[in-house]
Amino acid sequence: NAGVTQTPKFQVLKTGQSMTLQCAQDMNHEYMSWYRQDPGMGLRLIHYSVGAGITDQGEVPNGYNVSRSTTEDFPLRLLSAAPSQTSVYFCASSLTGGGPYNEQFFGPGTRLTVL
Amino acid sequence: DAKTTQPPSMDCAEGRAANLPCNHSTISGNEYVYWYRQIHSQGPQYIIHGLKNNETNEMASLIITEDRKSSTLILPHATLRDTAVYYCIVSLDNYGQNFVFGPGTRLSVLP
Numbered sequence: 106n107a108g109v110t111q112t113p114k115f116q117v118l119k120t121g122q123s124m125t126l127q128c129a130q131d132m133n134h135e136y137m138s139w140y141r142q143d144p145g146m147g148l149r150l151i152h153y154s155v156g157a158g159i160t161d162q163g164e165v166p167n168g169y170n171v172s173r174s175t176t177e178d179f180p181l182r183l184l185s186a187a188p189s190q191t192s193v194y195f196c197a198s199s200l201t202g203g204g205p206y207n208e209q210f211f212g213p214g215t216r217l218t219v220l
Numbered sequence: 221d222a223k224t225t226q227p228p229s230m231d232c233a234e235g236r237a238a239n240l241p242c243n244h245s246t247i248s249g250n251e252y253v254y255w256y257r258q259i260h261s262q263g264p265q266y267i268i269h270g271l272k273n274n275e276t277n278e279m280a281s282l283i284i285t286e287d288r289k290s291s292t293l294i295l296p297h298a299t300l301r302d303t304a305v306y307y308c309i310v311s312l313d314n315y316g317q318n319f320v321f322g323p324g325t326r327l328s329v330l331p
Contacts, residue, residue: 109263136315147307147321148264155315163317195263202313209256209314211263 106131109212111196117218118186126181126215128196136199137179138163138209139171141192148195154179155202186219193217223247223310229326232302238295240325242308245289251312253284255293256321257304264307264321267293269314298329 112127130137135156140148140163150163154173168190170182179198183190196212225243232238244253254269268275268282270291275282281294295302307324 138315140321147323149321150317150319153315161316164320193261197263197315199314202315208266209264209319211265214261214263 108132109196109198109210111194111212111215113215114213115216117220118183119220120186120188122183122186124183124186126183126194126196126217128179128181128212129177130179130196130198130210131177132198132200132210133176134198134200134210135176136202136209137173138197139169139179139181140195140197141165141190142195142214143192151181151194183217188219191217191219223320224308224322226306226308226322226325228323229328231328231330232295232298234300234329234331235297238298238302238327238329240293240295240306240308240327241290242293243290244308244310247288247310248312249288251310252314253282253288253291254309254311254314254319255280255282256307256309257302258307258324259301259304267306298327300329300331303327303329 109130138153139151152171154160194215197209199209255267256264258264270282284291305324311319
Protein backbone atom coordinates (compact mmCIF):
# COMPACT_ATOMS: atom_id res chain seq x y z
CA ASN A 106 0.00 0.00 0.00
CA ALA A 107 1.15 3.52 -0.81
CA GLY A 108 -0.89 4.86 2.11
CA VAL A 109 -1.90 8.52 1.82
CA THR A 110 -0.29 10.37 -1.06
CA GLN A 111 -0.36 14.11 -1.73
CA THR A 112 0.62 16.08 -4.79
CA PRO A 113 2.31 18.39 -5.36
CA LYS A 114 4.93 18.47 -2.59
CA PHE A 115 5.64 22.17 -3.14
CA GLN A 116 3.67 24.91 -4.89
CA VAL A 117 4.06 28.64 -5.34
CA LEU A 118 1.02 30.64 -6.41
CA LYS A 119 0.31 34.26 -7.10
CA THR A 120 -2.53 36.00 -5.32
CA GLY A 121 -5.80 35.29 -7.06
CA GLN A 122 -4.72 32.08 -8.74
CA SER A 123 -6.64 28.88 -8.17
CA MET A 124 -5.35 25.35 -7.82
CA THR A 125 -6.22 21.89 -6.56
CA LEU A 126 -4.23 19.95 -4.00
CA GLN A 127 -4.56 16.25 -4.62
CA CYS A 128 -4.97 13.58 -1.94
CA ALA A 129 -5.41 9.87 -2.52
CA GLN A 130 -5.43 6.79 -0.30
CA ASP A 131 -5.40 3.12 -1.27
CA MET A 132 -6.51 1.67 2.05
CA ASN A 133 -10.26 1.81 1.35
CA HIS A 134 -10.73 4.29 4.17
CA GLU A 135 -14.10 5.96 4.55
CA TYR A 136 -12.94 8.99 6.51
CA MET A 137 -10.70 11.65 4.99
CA SER A 138 -9.69 15.10 6.21
CA TRP A 139 -7.72 18.16 5.19
CA TYR A 140 -5.68 20.15 7.70
CA ARG A 141 -3.47 23.19 7.43
CA GLN A 142 -0.51 23.94 9.66
CA ASP A 143 0.94 27.41 9.96
CA PRO A 144 4.50 27.88 11.29
CA GLY A 145 4.79 27.00 14.98
CA MET A 146 1.13 26.06 15.23
CA GLY A 147 -0.89 22.90 15.57
CA LEU A 148 -2.99 21.51 12.75
CA ARG A 149 -6.37 23.06 11.97
CA LEU A 150 -9.17 21.20 10.23
CA ILE A 151 -10.34 22.64 6.91
CA HIS A 152 -12.85 20.08 5.58
CA TYR A 153 -13.56 16.44 6.13
CA SER A 154 -15.54 13.60 4.59
CA VAL A 155 -17.15 10.53 6.10
CA GLY A 156 -17.63 8.78 2.78
CA ALA A 157 -18.04 9.29 -0.95
CA GLY A 158 -20.47 12.11 -1.65
CA ILE A 159 -20.42 13.44 1.93
CA THR A 160 -18.33 16.40 3.06
CA ASP A 161 -18.48 18.84 5.93
CA GLN A 162 -16.69 21.95 7.10
CA GLY A 163 -14.03 22.10 9.73
CA GLU A 164 -12.62 24.97 11.73
CA VAL A 165 -11.20 27.03 8.84
CA PRO A 166 -13.16 26.25 5.64
CA ASN A 167 -13.29 29.72 4.06
CA GLY A 168 -11.51 29.95 0.72
CA TYR A 169 -11.47 26.18 0.18
CA ASN A 170 -13.77 23.72 -1.55
CA VAL A 171 -13.76 19.93 -1.45
CA SER A 172 -15.60 17.10 -3.11
CA ARG A 173 -15.52 13.33 -2.62
CA SER A 174 -16.63 11.55 -5.74
CA THR A 175 -14.70 8.34 -4.96
CA THR A 176 -13.56 6.63 -1.79
CA GLU A 177 -9.92 7.00 -2.82
CA ASP A 178 -9.66 10.71 -3.67
CA PHE A 179 -10.32 13.88 -1.71
CA PRO A 180 -9.06 16.97 -3.58
CA LEU A 181 -8.85 20.40 -1.95
CA ARG A 182 -9.50 23.41 -4.17
CA LEU A 183 -8.23 26.90 -3.47
CA LEU A 184 -10.65 29.20 -5.24
CA SER A 185 -8.64 32.46 -5.26
CA ALA A 186 -5.35 32.12 -3.42
CA ALA A 187 -4.44 34.69 -0.77
CA PRO A 188 -1.15 35.16 1.14
CA SER A 189 -2.99 34.07 4.31
CA GLN A 190 -3.29 30.61 2.75
CA THR A 191 0.48 30.15 2.80
CA SER A 192 0.79 27.02 4.89
CA VAL A 193 1.55 23.31 4.92
CA TYR A 194 -1.47 21.22 4.01
CA PHE A 195 -1.93 17.68 5.29
CA CYS A 196 -4.43 15.12 4.16
CA ALA A 197 -5.43 12.26 6.47
CA SER A 198 -7.58 9.17 6.31
CA SER A 199 -8.95 6.57 8.69
CA LEU A 200 -10.83 3.33 8.31
CA THR A 201 -13.49 4.16 10.85
CA GLY A 202 -14.53 7.28 12.68
CA GLY A 203 -14.19 5.99 16.18
CA GLY A 204 -14.20 3.03 18.50
CA PRO A 205 -11.15 0.87 19.13
CA TYR A 206 -9.68 1.10 15.62
CA ASN A 207 -8.76 4.72 15.57
CA GLU A 208 -5.58 5.47 13.73
CA GLN A 209 -5.52 8.39 11.33
CA PHE A 210 -2.90 8.10 8.60
CA PHE A 211 -1.38 11.35 7.37
CA GLY A 212 0.16 12.22 4.04
CA PRO A 213 3.56 13.91 3.69
CA GLY A 214 2.08 17.35 3.16
CA THR A 215 2.00 20.03 0.47
CA ARG A 216 3.95 23.20 1.14
CA LEU A 217 2.10 26.11 -0.42
CA THR A 218 3.38 29.66 -0.74
CA VAL A 219 1.11 32.43 -2.01
CA LEU A 220 2.89 35.58 -3.15
CA ASP B 221 -11.51 26.37 25.63
CA ALA B 222 -8.81 23.79 24.98
CA LYS B 223 -9.76 20.28 26.02
CA THR B 224 -6.17 19.33 26.85
CA THR B 225 -3.22 21.03 28.49
CA GLN B 226 0.37 19.98 27.81
CA PRO B 227 3.72 21.51 28.77
CA PRO B 228 5.17 23.38 25.80
CA SER B 229 8.53 21.64 25.96
CA MET B 230 10.48 18.88 27.69
CA ASP B 231 13.95 17.41 27.53
CA CYS B 232 14.91 13.79 27.99
CA ALA B 233 18.27 12.03 27.99
CA GLU B 234 18.80 9.41 25.33
CA GLY B 235 18.08 5.92 26.65
CA ARG B 236 15.96 7.17 29.52
CA ALA B 237 12.19 7.02 29.75
CA ALA B 238 10.31 10.07 28.49
CA ASN B 239 7.12 10.80 30.42
CA LEU B 240 4.84 13.28 28.70
CA PRO B 241 1.87 14.53 30.75
CA CYS B 242 -1.52 15.68 29.54
CA ASN B 243 -4.36 17.20 31.55
CA HIS B 244 -7.93 16.70 30.31
CA SER B 245 -10.08 17.50 33.31
CA THR B 246 -13.29 17.98 31.27
CA ILE B 247 -13.11 14.65 29.45
CA SER B 248 -16.48 12.92 29.08
CA GLY B 249 -17.08 9.26 29.77
CA ASN B 250 -16.96 8.04 26.18
CA GLU B 251 -14.12 10.20 24.87
CA TYR B 252 -10.83 8.60 23.98
CA VAL B 253 -7.35 9.95 24.70
CA TYR B 254 -5.20 9.91 21.56
CA TRP B 255 -1.50 10.59 21.18
CA TYR B 256 0.16 11.59 17.94
CA ARG B 257 3.59 12.94 17.19
CA GLN B 258 5.05 15.06 14.43
CA ILE B 259 8.70 14.70 13.58
CA HIS B 260 10.11 17.89 12.06
CA SER B 261 7.76 18.88 9.24
CA GLN B 262 6.40 15.43 8.44
CA GLY B 263 2.75 14.45 8.71
CA PRO B 264 1.62 13.49 12.21
CA GLN B 265 2.04 9.87 13.23
CA TYR B 266 -0.35 7.92 15.42
CA ILE B 267 1.19 6.57 18.62
CA ILE B 268 -1.48 5.13 20.87
CA HIS B 269 -4.95 5.75 22.24
CA GLY B 270 -7.04 4.60 25.19
CA LEU B 271 -10.40 4.95 26.89
CA LYS B 272 -10.03 3.87 30.51
CA ASN B 273 -7.40 1.19 30.82
CA ASN B 274 -3.68 1.60 30.43
CA GLU B 275 -2.46 0.66 26.99
CA THR B 276 0.87 -0.48 25.58
CA ASN B 277 2.10 -1.06 22.08
CA GLU B 278 5.46 -1.33 20.39
CA MET B 279 5.96 2.43 20.47
CA ALA B 280 4.76 3.55 23.87
CA SER B 281 2.62 3.09 26.95
CA LEU B 282 -0.38 5.20 27.90
CA ILE B 283 -1.26 5.59 31.55
CA ILE B 284 -4.70 7.09 32.26
CA THR B 285 -5.58 8.08 35.82
CA GLU B 286 -8.56 6.42 37.42
CA ASP B 287 -10.62 9.62 37.27
CA ARG B 288 -9.53 10.03 33.61
CA LYS B 289 -8.63 13.67 34.17
CA SER B 290 -5.03 13.22 33.13
CA SER B 291 -2.77 10.83 31.30
CA THR B 292 0.91 10.18 30.67
CA LEU B 293 2.56 8.96 27.51
CA ILE B 294 5.68 6.94 28.24
CA LEU B 295 8.43 6.30 25.73
CA PRO B 296 10.40 3.67 27.63
CA HIS B 297 13.83 4.15 26.06
CA ALA B 298 13.92 7.45 24.21
CA THR B 299 16.18 7.77 21.18
CA LEU B 300 17.25 10.81 19.21
CA ARG B 301 14.64 9.86 16.60
CA ASP B 302 11.91 10.42 19.20
CA THR B 303 12.59 14.17 19.12
CA ALA B 304 9.26 15.56 17.94
CA VAL B 305 6.14 17.48 18.90
CA TYR B 306 3.72 15.25 20.79
CA TYR B 307 0.00 15.95 20.68
CA CYS B 308 -2.56 14.75 23.22
CA ILE B 309 -6.11 14.81 21.83
CA VAL B 310 -9.38 14.03 23.57
CA SER B 311 -12.28 13.14 21.32
CA LEU B 312 -15.18 10.76 20.86
CA ASP B 313 -14.19 10.19 17.25
CA ASN B 314 -10.88 10.18 15.42
CA TYR B 315 -12.01 12.77 12.88
CA GLY B 316 -14.07 15.92 12.57
CA GLN B 317 -14.35 19.16 14.47
CA ASN B 318 -13.80 17.63 17.89
CA PHE B 319 -10.48 16.06 16.91
CA VAL B 320 -8.39 19.12 17.74
CA PHE B 321 -4.62 19.41 17.60
CA GLY B 322 -3.35 21.84 20.21
CA PRO B 323 0.20 23.20 20.33
CA GLY B 324 1.53 19.94 21.85
CA THR B 325 4.76 19.28 23.74
CA ARG B 326 8.08 19.65 21.96
CA LEU B 327 10.22 16.77 23.24
CA SER B 328 13.95 17.07 22.75
CA VAL B 329 15.94 13.88 23.31
CA LEU B 330 19.48 14.84 24.20
CA PRO B 331 22.58 12.69 23.59
